[in-house]
Amino acid sequence: MTDSQYKLWSFHGGLHLPGHKKMSTGQPIGKYFIPERLILPLQQNIGEPSEPIVSEGEYVLKGQLIARANGYISAPLHAPTSGTVSEITEQLIPHPSGLAATCIIIKSDGLDKWVQLSPHASYENMDPSALRNRIRDAGIVGLGGAGFPSFIKLNPGSRTSIDELVINAAECEPYITCDDMLMREHADEIIQGTLIMQHALHARQCLIGVEDDKPEALKVMSDAVKRLGHGQIKILAIPTLYPTGGEKQIIKVLTGKEAPSQGLPLDTGTVCHNVGTAAAVYQAVIHGRPLVSRIITLTGQGIKTPGNHEVLIGTPVNEFIEHNGGYHNRIGKLIMGGPMMGISLASDLVPVIKTTNCLLGQTQQEATDNNTVMPCIRCGACMDACPVNLLPQQLYWYAFARDMDKIQDYNLFDCIECGCCCYVCPSNIPLVQYYRFAKTEIWAQEREKKKSDRARNRHEFRLERLEKQKKERGERLRKKKAALNKSKSTDKKDNDKQQAIAAALTRVREKQKQHSVISKNTDNLTADQKKKIEDADKRRQQNNNEKVPSEEDSDS
Amino acid sequence: MQFNKSTSPYLHNTRDIPTVMRLVLLALLPGTIAYYYFFGWAILINITIACITAVICEALMLALRNRPLLFLKDYSAILTACLLALALPTLAPWWLIVLACFFAIVAGKHLYGGLGYNPFNPAMIGYVVVMVSFPQYMTQWLLPDIDLSLIQTLQLQFQGITPVSMTLDSITSATPIDSIKTGLSLDLPLSQITSSSLFGAVGGAGWEWIASGFLLGGVWLLYKDIITWHIPAGLLATLALMAAIFYIVSPEHYSNPAFQLFSGGTMLTAFFIATDPVSASTTPRGKIIYASGIGLITYIIRTWGGYPDGIAFAVLLMNMTVPTIDYYTRPRVFGVKR
């Protein structure tokens, strides 16, 4: 039963997009296959890439740690199947830049033999921090697409508890159905995972938001909640509207709270996790299984047999697609993720990674961007669609004019790049591209500024140090002089010393004079300049006369 | 396998500028048909002259500015032309229309940088230029009960030849709004002025139906999500409110709100002219302020000013304030506390 009494909220804008979800929900989730070669990029999460702890030629078991987390915001990596580490090398990874990065390559032996796991029948008596460690060690990152290490978001931080744990099952992007299918088939795991998260966070309330275009999932989940939820969890049907699945958007819809601009949901006492993550948490905590596989939607008009499949992390995309029916010959574009926020792949020789939720094949016809770009007519359609209530037309204007201050005044950094503005723009302006450009530009500027700030700081610090040294030296000199004067008449030996010093001084002075003569460039000078130089010389001489060489002077 | 790369989003709706403009043109139909029904051929002739001029000017300017001619397909010049034709006097001589269109497209639009860059509504620029330069022609509104054939209308507009047994004065008049103003200045009571055949049930005879046509088209645009409610509502409400205040105070000296709404170019402006996105305010609150400004200035000029209808001035004046309005009416961004 969904709770129909519960008050829902809404956010500005958003789009009713054609869902195309039915095409991939006809079959149950397909079982994974074991490819010959698995490619495991060290960077599969937001934050630092992991650090390999295996070497080439080493035999690894399924679930064995192969790369450890490097720093706090990082996640470890496990072998998705048993086999031999054949290489640790640069490989093409699915990233907008289309660049290569370090990957561990595993040649599978087909046995799929698990490493010794340590299951834990119950979590209730486990300490939250032990839970977090277990989740961290399982390499779990946000499976909704962002890939932020999950254990960090299971830490209430300075708060003793949080108000709401929101489980994001909106799945608002068209075509994607992996969460839908997961809920239909593994609702129990999700609910138990949610309870574990609630325990870790001391969350007062758990809200699971499911878009109302998934009636089957809603029913199964409600039943599971009734059985397992201990009255702690609410399943809520929320209106289907893109991008309700955005973290801040779903929190607003379910709780009415707005995470502060450029801040975190935690700032308002809320934490949001994806349903897939909840299931993975259950697997990790109860069965001790690290994250080695996930569910992916393979769909689109360019794909022969759309559906959902479990797939081992690291499976090459081309093999995965071939194994599951292959491309339709009208394929024109391959997108990892959804059609609104996914990244377009230049090649299918990249692996599936932890955050890959969908592979979408668009047809040639869909892919040809023959839309002519026209000037902005200020129609405001973008503004009406923006879920963050920005003024996309102004952002575009300032990005276009490269006015990086103004564009930040207009809250560029609150833009979630959802693409709503772009979708509705009658002038076909690639607005989001402009925003990405501006963000990159500003980051670059800030890096530059930091660099020059650092350089300036260094310089100022040096000047300060020199100044200080000079002062100290002067101080010491004064003291010394005073002491010298006192002892002048009394100590004869000292007198000799004085004379020696005086002699040395004259020598130094002579030398300096010579030096200054050599270095002087006095040809073709005006009378005025000559006079200035003479004055300067005089001043220098006076200085020299006052100076008494001492050991401190040796470094000057 | 290799694929073409691009950046998200990979979906796009199909409503591009030409589609939008076509829908707006379509929405002008009911009003235009009513115009034709009550006043005959003249409006069709005017629209034809305006469109031909506008397309020629647009093409020339695009060529001069080295822009692809495909911009012609955006229908924006045609829309400007149609709005002008609908706003200018029924029996305006052909060259007046040509001149207005020329100024609208060349000075109002392209000299500012073309589509999307013009701070002023191009149609209103053209309108004001001819209104200021040739005020005597701005009163040539055909009387509703005169029936002119196509040939007669063409002769009149192109050669200035009035049909036999008719003088220009006998078939044209000032607008109802203008005649109220003139009448009032002669100390005639309002009820006497509006009893002439120039006036219909609520607005000018015939004109009230044309206005209703535009209202119908405008509501359809709202329904189609081409325009938002803010501008029409803001404009009509302010105008009606002003009229109501003065009408309540002194009904013998001030026309009633319904008359203000259904005569002159009120409806055309509220739904089609003030809503021109390029020159209007874009924020929701901004749109209301902008439109209210137009309503207010229109009422003032209509009631006390020296020009027959103040709408064109009102629109241009408010166009000037748009950057300021937009700046101060930025919506609250998600997660930002007021």
Ligand code: SF4
């Ligand atoms: S939708 Fe496009 S044309 Fe309209 S205001 Fe936004 S950027 Fe400009």
Ligand code: SF4
């Ligand atoms: S991409 Fe950014 S500006 Fe555009 S609608 Fe989304 S949040 Fe708003």
